[in-house]
Amino acid sequence: xxxxxxxxxxxxxxxxxxGQRTLKxxxxxxxxxxxxxxxxxxxxxxxxRATRTQITKASTGVRSxxxxxxxxxxxxxxxxxxxxxxxxxxxxxxxxxxxYGFIQSSSESQAEHIxxxxxxxxxxxxxxxINSPVPSLSSTLQCYVHPHIVRxxxxxxxxxxxxxxxxxxxxSLLPVLALKVQxxxxxxxxxxxxxxxxxxxxxxxxxxxxxxxEPDPHRRDWLAKTLESFFPQQLNTRVIVSAxxxxxxxxxxxxxxxxxxxxxxCSNDRSWLFSTGSDQVEKRLSERAGLPALQAQLLxxxxxxxxxxxxxVYSTCTLSSLENFAVVETVLKDCPDAEVEDLWxxxxxxxxxxxxxxxxxxxxxPHLMSSHPQGGAxxxxxxxxxxxxxxxxxxxxxPMFLSRIRRRS
Numbered sequence: 001x002x003x004x005x006x007x008x009x010x011x012x013x014x015x016x017x018x019g020q021r022t023l024k025x026x027x028x029x030x031x032x033x034x035x036x037x038x039x040x041x042x043x044x045x046x047x048x049r050a051t052r053t054q055i056t057k058a059s060t061g062v063r064s065x066x067x068x069x070x071x072x073x074x075x076x077x078x079x080x081x082x083x084x085x086x087x088x089x090x091x092x093x094x095x096x097x098x099x100y101g102f103i104q105s106s107s108e109s110q111a112e113h114i115x116x117x118x119x120x121x122x123x124x125x126x127x128x129x130i131n132s133p134v135p136s137l138s139s140t141l142q143c144y145v146h147p148h149i150v151r152x153x154x155x156x157x158x159x160x161x162x163x164x165x166x167x168x169x170x171x172s173l174l175p176v177l178a179l180k181v182q183x184x185x186x187x188x189x190x191x192x193x194x195x196x197x198x199x200x201x202x203x204x205x206x207x208x209x210x211x212x213x214e215p216d217p218h219r220r221d222w223l224a225k226t227l228e229s230f231f232p233q234q235l236n237t238r239v240i241v242s243a244x245x246x247x248x249x250x251x252x253x254x255x256x257x258x259x260x261x262x263x264x265x266c267s268n269d270r271s272w273l274f275s276t277g278s279d280q281v282e283k284r285l286s287e288r289a290g291l292p293a294l295q296a297q298l299l300x301x302x303x304x305x306x307x308x309x310x311x312x313v314y315s316t317c318t319l320s321s322l323e324n325f326a327v328v329e330t331v332l333k334d335c336p337d338a339e340v341e342d343l344w345x346x347x348x349x350x351x352x353x354x355x356x357x358x359x360x361x362x363x364x365x366p367h368l369m370s371s372h373p374q375g376g377a378x379x380x381x382x383x384x385x386x387x388x389x390x391x392x393x394x395x396x397x398x399p400m401f402l403s404r405i406r407r408r409s
Contacts, residue, residue: 065093065273068281073269080321081358084390088319091391092273099396101170103199105162105230155229163229168196171355171389171400175261175315178343178404181205185258190246190302193219195226197263202231202239211257213242213249247297250304258310260302264295266316266323269399292322292330299331299405303338309409311341315402319390324401328385332405340385341404348387356395358388 070093077085091097155163176197181187183206189198192212201210212227214220224241231239244252246262267288276284295316302312316323332338348357386403 063095063274066276066278066281068278069273069276069284072281072285073273077319081319081390084358087392088390091393091396092269095274097393097396098270098391099170101168101173103166103168103173103196103203103230105164157225157229159228161229162232166196166199166226166230169317169397169400171397172196172317173200174347174351174355174387174389174400175263175313175402176200176204178347178402179259179261179311179313181207181259184208186256187211188249188253188257188260188302188305189213190249190260190262190298190305191264192241193223193226195223195230197261198223198227198239199230201261202235207238207259210239211242212239213244213246215243215245217243247294247301250301254304255307257306260306260310260312262298262302262312262314264298264314264316264323264327265291266295266318267291267320268317269319270317288320292327295323295327296331296334299327300334303331303335303405303407306407308337308407310407312338312405312407313402314386314405315400317399318401319388319399324388324403325385328403328405332385337408338405339408341406342384343387343402343404347402354395355389355397356392358390 073092074085074089077088081088154167155165157163179187179201181201181204185205185207186209187201187207188211189201190213192198193214193216195212198210198212201207212223214223220241220243227239227241267284272284295314299312299314302314306312314328318324328340332340386401389398389400391398
């Protein structure tokens with residue numbers, strides 16, 4: 001069993017090794033007596049190479065959630081998730097338990113520097129929790145346990161210099177895996193900023209073109225700095241940044257791309273819960289109500305931008321069924337040449353030991369919200385429309401929704 005107040009800081013790594021793409025997940029945990037708290041895993045030895053300035057224990061500072069947003073979440077998610085909301089709520093309210101990942105630079109010299117000096121990933125004390133291949137994902141998933149909370153220091157953007165790693169929620173890698181990018185394909189990241197998924201795309205394959213689109217000038221500047229920090233100059237001919245309105249992108253470049261990722265703007269549950277002031281609640285909730293219509297427009301545009309036979313992956317980082325299942329079902333009704341692909345066997349089932357997915361496949365159909373962006377009931381077959389990663393104690397990845405849609409030839 002887990003101790004009462006463990007804190008987990010986990011690293012999800014994509015790196016190039018011997019010409020093969022490898023996905024690793026490493027779980028690091030801490031309890032009050034500094035012993036491993038993972039089930040079925042012997043304790044690991046402390047890092048030997050890390051210094052205090054390289055890896056530090058996480059801060060115990062507590063941030064206060066916005067009660068207005070929390071009240072709204074309680075009302076919506078208790079109806080949608082049922083009993084699962086209680087444990088999910090506990091995770092969302094405890095930032096010290098949140099797990100994080102990093103995408104490691106594909107530069108061999110930098111990868112070796114981190115690998116050997118900063119992180120101790122080869123420390124013989126690290127014990128595998130799960131060490132098994134994931135056949136359908138062309139990646140190898142490995143989990144390790146370490147008894148200490150660890151934190152990577154942030155890296156400042158310096159023009160002309162490549163960073164060593166990119167921090168993110170490891171569930172953010174799932175939409176990229178679902179996209180299944182192949183070498184030589186044309187790929188569009190429709191809502192690209194801040195750029196983490198674009199980095200993952202380029203490390204999972206070598207596309208002919210990766211178009212990173214971001215219309216907002218401030219976010220586009222953020223995106224450009226991210227790409228500059230991780231992509232060497234020789235990739236400049238493959239990676240381009242555009243500034244189109246995502247809702248019109250399909251009309252501008254109809255049928256151009258083999259794969260399109262729509263990591264749509266959403267009501268980011270983790271961020272909104274702690275970044276919203278009491279005087280901003282009404283404004284935030286108004287924005288939240290308008291998001292499904294925007295998301296549906298972006299998804300329709302993506303289905304126009306992808307070639308016949310190509311695929312689109314739609315993703316968000318919210319639990320809201322109105323921004324997830326309902327958006328996909330609405331767009332499918334509007335686009336007769338689009339068909340959703342069930343991701344459960346390919347991703348959900350194979351990775352269920354690593355991530356907690358909404359348990360609709362075990363016959364526990366959630367009470368989804370009863371309205372679409374434009375009215376109507378959400379289908380009880382909602383589990384076919386996508387996967388939802390739900391944060392849970394000891395596996396706090398998410399929220400992350402992903403759905404893959406193919407445009408018929």
